[in-house]
Amino acid sequence: MILRRYIYDRDMIYTWGIGRVTLLGDAAHPMQPNLGQGGCMAIEDCYQLILELEKVSKRSSDVCLANEIASAFKRYEKKRMCRVSTVHAVSRLASKMISYYQPYMNFGFVPLSNKSAVQITHPAVPIAQAVLQFCLPQFMAWLISGHG
Structure with a gap:
């Protein structure tokens, strides 16, 4: 039996957060499963977010904490954008290649x-x-x- 399931996709958004709220993983950049990188990208997002928040915890006082967290979220977004958009584009390209594949x-x-x-x-x-x-x-x- 062959089961056919459609995979729906959306374009990546280029702003993942506002203020002290940010997105990561599929919430920010959903990917088709062609390369198996969706979960990996979420783990990398978490790692980068931890690095940025550790910088805030080491140098900030309680007075500027809210602004520092918002800045950390923007740095995280900026540092991840290039890699994530590249992987997203390659995943989408792989999907198109699979759907148009011909054996010759x-x-x-x-x-x-x-x-x-x-x-x-x-x-x-x-x-x-x-x-x-x-x-x-x-x-x-x-x-x-x-x-x-």
Whole structure:
């Protein structure tokens, strides 16, 4: 039996909090499960938020505590935005790639059924392959490595 379930998504919001209230994880940046990074992003958010709040607890007095907490939340948001928006975009791209996947790609001018014919490939294909072979491993290591 094949069960089909639709996954609904929304765009990421670029302001996660107001004053002494902030969001983290899926509340701030929901992701599709294609890369398995949603929970990881929430853990990284918590880690960054703890780092920012520890700075407040070490240097602040009770008088300025509310303003310092609001500033810590803004710093947390600013430090997380680049990584989260990148992972969110890659997750969405992976979803689109999965939905449009075809088991072959034909860049030539000859039908695939005619296997004896020589296909003429587009000159950009070998260049794109070389760039992907070089850049993709580094990007995936950064994506999976976590906080950084």
